[in-house]
Amino acid sequence: MLFNSLSFIVFLAIVLVLYYLKLLNWTNKKRMLLFVSYVFYGLWNPPLVILLWISTMVDWIAGNKLAKEENQKNRNLWLLLSMSINLGFLAFFKYGNFFLENFTAMVNSIDIYYHPQKMDIILPMGISFYTFQTMSYTIDMYNRKTQPAKTFLDFALYVTFFPQLVAGPIVRAGDLISQFYEEKRATINQFIWGLFLFTIGLFEKVVLADTLLSKTADDVFGAGKILNSLDSWIGTLAFSGQIFFDFAGYSTCAIGIALMLGMVLPDNFRYPYAALGFSDLWKRWHITLSSWLKDYLYIPLGGNRYGVTRMYAALMITMLLGGLWHGAAWTFVVWGGLHGTYLILERLQRQYLPFKITTKNGIFLAFLTFTCVNITWVFFRAREFSTAWNMIKSMFFINTTGEKILQSFDIIKVLTIISLMFLCHWFMRNTSLKEVSLKTSPWALGIIWAFMFLLIAIAQGSGEQFIYFQF
Template sequence: MAFNSTEFVCFFLLVYFGYWALARQRRASIVWLVLASCVFYAGWNVKFLGLILVSASLDWICGGAIHRSDSPRVRRAWLATSLIGNLGLLGYFKYFNFFAENIARGLAAAGFERASTFVPWDIVLPAGISFYTFQTLSYTFDIYRRQLAPARTPLDFFLFVSFFPQLVAGPIVRATDFLPQLDTPARHDEGRVARGLYRIVTGLAKKVLLADVIGKHLVDPVFADPAAHGAQGIALGCSGALFQFYLDFSAYSDVAIGAAACLGFELCENFERPFLAQSISDFWRRWHMSLSNWFRDYVFLPLGGRGAHRLEFLRNLMGTMLLTGLWHGAGWNYVIWGLMHGVFTFVGAAFGTPARREERAAPPLWERVARRAGVFGVVAFSMLFFRNGTLAEGNRGLAGSLEMLRLLCTLSPGTGAAVMSSAGLVALCVAALIHFTPRAWPHEVLRARWLALPAVAQGLCLCLFAGTLGALSYAKAPFIYFQF
């Protein structure tokens, strides 16, 4: 059930009215949300609902056992059980074919001829598995670290895992943030609901009017035929791809956060204007924040963080970024993309000026602009690998990335058969303008105007907005991060 579908609009209105009708009976309203989340997920694939149940049950049991035990050995054993169970499921569904194929290829190269006959298994990737697995893992980790008490009831825990706004593509919510919200009675805060509704609208607009247009008219043509577009076109295509991914994913997060707000829940933010970052590490503090915070808290810091010396820092950082790359997908493109970011971050953090804003005096404007342009350029360059790893149109895999890299490095002029349209460029300029405009305008001005409208005018605007999005949408293009 995609957010940009009529089905979701009807579903959400039903859930919203049902939830607030039941809000005085907290248990009933939680049961309602759990049922709604199951229906929402069953819209993708009803069979994999059982998988969420297995994953959630495992962590419910492990979390409880860890909490009850005082023996470090027993606690570690339960933690390992949770880790093996969750990563086992994720590994099978997401990574089995990748590793098996590469091992088979390696064995075939070493002379084991039978290995060359390996045929990838027909494994369907369950929607959202990377997201909810990380959520359930964080629950067990937090209990293990004694930062969290287990959820009061299995129902509360299952709602934390399966809460439909963030189930399929995040943000990756922490139990420490979510579970306490279930302990307080649901209170309808009109201001929050109205802001949530506005956020849903802006998220969908971002997706349909900007991300999809940039993707269809600018990025897809370049990645489908890079030789025709030449180095300039590839550079533009990579910049477009970076904006497309940002707009698409942040749009999903907007709808998720807005939908949760309409139901009285607060989810963590996922993006903080990432292209204002002045270093790569700053970029990762602004981009897919729920994931980068997860890796920071559960991988990078436990490995030793910045460590005592640069080599230790490099090891921990590269390990974390390699896993970040692999989290996005089972493919060499993602591995290279993750490692590239690791190297960029290391170079910036180890040899540059302190990355944290509070640690340094504000640099002059020219330096800020140069730094931002540099960070944008480097991240856009990495899209050469990332975009070719996704299932998007024109994906040409690792070979395609290397070919584009060659064209870029040789400053290829292109064959002159480029098919990029001006609509993509216009959308890219609008997106950049909005991104770099101070927050007070237009977001807050527009929001204030929206909130001031009477209900009937809001209803009419929503109807016109739905019609406009429908008329302009490109066959309801799915959100890109669903495939992760």
């Protein structure tokens, strides 16, 4: 079920009524939330709920064993079992065909004739998100960093909680399970603020991403020909806006919906396009994934504890795998590799060419970071290297005879939206929506809210799937 669909609006209304009626006690409310979370997921593809159940059962059992087991060898085995099953599902469902294609290419390159049929595998929606979430619980249990969930119901709800089930934020056990222990009710202000966040999220997704930016990005990346430099830049900028509004929109909806139920989910985006460099970017973009990768991949790989070379290697491996997490294609690996390279270059700059960031050079640095990020988006969005490479060559004037495909208004529209987005991120980078709202009059906020609602209604949307669902 998608947040930007009529069925979800009805679903949410029913859930809220059941949640706030005094018919159910807290345990039964949690059971209800668990049941509706399975319905939320199952309405897309019922049999794949079984994967969720298996993941839940495995990590519940492994977590309990790890809580009691003192023998290190046995502890290692329980962790290995959980990781094998979780990563095994991920490897099969998400990377099965990718592995097969690459294996085929490899054996063909040494003249072994092997041409297997592509496997007809459905990618379970949000598998990367809930797998990482459940794994974090077991790994934290292994490292004795978190307490075991008090009941199976609390744990199952942690794995399946519908607002963040399919596209995050990826929540740590310690941050969410404990919220289920005592009855939660949103205050009136929390509820209204949650509703406001839900509207903002839908506005970002339906109006900005799907209505105003997606077509330009799709036209450019799907053109199948060498494009003019301006068209290539505009298509890339459109995609940079589309993916931000799409994903940040989902996260904002998730946070808003959870808040309407009295639960608090962590921020996932903090005005990332005003980041001053790439370390800053990854503290602002998909925060829950980058902190997951840092805690469960970068630090176990050695982090910065074993010298510079090892640190750079750990950084690059983390970013390459982070790229692969986004999709089973080499273009995503290159995207991760570029980010890894940027991070390494940034650390080298800090070491050998340090300079002080001021207000004057800050916006220039943010713009430079944003420009570099746009180059990485080309590899993220293009499905083939040939497309990405042609785009890059056009963007840097290496292709000089590219075709024009965009109308003048499309260019004006994208430049206006992206400029406003960049400026908005710049002015908001050290504050929050909540802080700004506190300083805004109810009339202004009400008018903005109504305007967003009107545009959502007019845009209608055809229930476009969120981009990050495929990851």
